[in-house]
Amino acid sequence: MNLRKLAAVSLVVSLPFMGVAQAQQKGFNKAKMDSLLSVMESKDKIMGTVAVYQDGKPVYNRAIGYATIADQGKDKATTATRYRVGSISKTFTATLILQLVDEKKLSLNTPLSTYFPQFENASTITIEHLLNHRSGLTSFTSVPTYGLYMTQPKTQEEMLSIMASLKPKAEPGTNYDYSNTNYVLLGYVVERVTKKPYAEVLQKKIVDKLKLKDTYYGGKIDKNKKEASSYAFVNSQWTASPETDMSIPHGAGAVVSTTKDLAIFIQGLLNGKLISQTSLEKMKTMKDAYGLGLQKYSFNNHVGYGHGGIIDGFQSMIKYFPEQKLTMATTFNGLGMSANNAHIGIQSIMFNLPYQIPTYETPKNLSLDLSKYEGTFVSQQFPLKVTMFKEGDKLMSQAQGQSAFNLEPRSAQTFVFDPANIEIEFKANEAGVYDQFTLKQGAGKYIFTKE
Known part of the structure; x- marks a missing residue:
């Protein structure tokens, strides 16, 4: 167990109430957001991109830090830089599953045994259980041996064998327990039902529909494709993080995207452009703070929906607040601070709340033995x-x-x-x-x- 990996990203943050009208009257404070990101960049607190959309239109999109750091040089990040978005992939996968439900090709009550009978409790685990993390299946990423193979290619058969060998943690439907196993299986279900690769279905049913330009199933990181690598800030320098082979996370975490595409995606999804209203309402219905591939957020008493993602040294977040028609999308490939604290600052400025930009300075005149x-x-x-x-x-x-x-x-x-x-x-x-x-x-x- 690593102290650095104990971090639990807080997904629900509340601040004192300020009326929406007051926030909207002030308008978006671009200068203040620039100031926050500039100090974060100068103090090596964050590398990545931050976007804010209002009424479906971009009001802010800025990249800071580097996309890649290598012996031969550093490549500055731009708003066109593409990042691995980790578990935000789950929202894409849930959308594909619900599209198949809308098309009557699948049901939320379909048992896992229809496709993968080798799993314990497969006959009583449903598609809905997988979607809302109530299957009881153990997450393969929580097992110590995961670190031994995470950077190596795996076939679907090998992954199924690994996941099916893990003893379930609970009976289906009894408990919420976030598990990457659920969404890898859902990605495989998409392929079984459509008889096409996940990447192709993602392209046809989401990317093309929303005219996304930089969203796809990832592979080995290639800086020539404007793809960022990820880093950890350790001992006063950015150090490269291990690179997960994308054959492993599949529908649970293999999507690559940009802040622009992520903002368009979450707005399109929540505004009914991808699934039926019935499916959307089911997606937004929370059980233990998780819906069907969506999470609910509260900030300053405003309610939003979206998802976060962590893979290697990448951390990403999308949130859409329907009442205010405000969207935040972040894609970080390096963090020298808590992502949650960064998001508090970004959202405070986005909602025009009182917020003092930190200096991140070590206290002066502190003499310690x-x-x-x-x-x-x-x-x-x-x-x-x-x-x-x-x-x-x-x-x-x-x-x-x-x-x-x-x-x-x-x-x-x-x-x-x-x-x-x-x-x-x-x-x-x-x-x-x-x-x-x-x-x-x-x-x-x-x-x-x-x-």
Whole structure:
């Protein structure tokens, strides 16, 4: 387990209410959004593209950072740069499935056994269970062995064998449990029903209908196709992330796109251009905060629909707020901070809410004896030992068997690692040595003491 991978992206954010009329009267503050993205870029907090649409028209689209970083040079990102969008692919797949339902070629009650009887509980798992993550099937990406093959090509038969070998976590229909297995299977169902490759069906039934220019089933990243690679900001530099082979995520995460295409897609979907009104309402009906390939968001008491996506070092998000006819689309290929915190800033400006642009500066006049924080720490709540050590003028943290990363001080007691939204609060003993700390991440809180 990697501390950096503990990050849980918060998808529902609320801020104090401000009326829609007030926000709309002010108009979109392009200068403020530019200021936010500029400081994020200068402080190595984000690389990627941000777009805002109002009434179906673009009011903002800007790229920052680099699409690729290599020994032979760096390629600046542009608004035409294409990014892997991870689990936003699930919304595309759910749309294809519901189109087949509208065409009477499939039913939400069709059992999984119709296509893949080798799965346990296949006769009682329905297409709807797969769509709303209530199948009980274990996500193949949650199993430790996933990391051993994620960069290697896999055939459909090999993936089916891997997924079918995993013991279910629950009986069908009983619990919500987000599982990439569900949407890989749904992608395969699209192919079985249409007798065509997923990529071809995606092109015909969504891309062509909405006249998208830069959306397709991805392959090996090719910068000559304006495709971005992904990075993590570790130890003060951008480091290339592993590249998942796209034969693996299939309908769960293999789509490549741009902010422009993503905005057009979510607006077209929510405005009834791709599926029937009946199917759209089912898609928007939430059970445990998840519909049929859609999630519901609240921001400043405004309600939106969309989906987020993470794959390798990429993080993307689309949200459409129907009442305000506002759309946000982001495609990040490098993060040195929490994506959720970035989205709070972007949406605050989008809705013209009071928002102070962070400086991301380390507190000045903070003189610390980093040797007082050093040591190996253990927790009854966390399975790995964590070592704190100084490297020059930096405090480093390293979980057992994992890479070390730099903790940034916010005070004498508080340090952060923004990419994973981690905050560490130290507690000193009577001698002034820090022999205990609390690691906070999202709703999680883990207490460590020095060995």
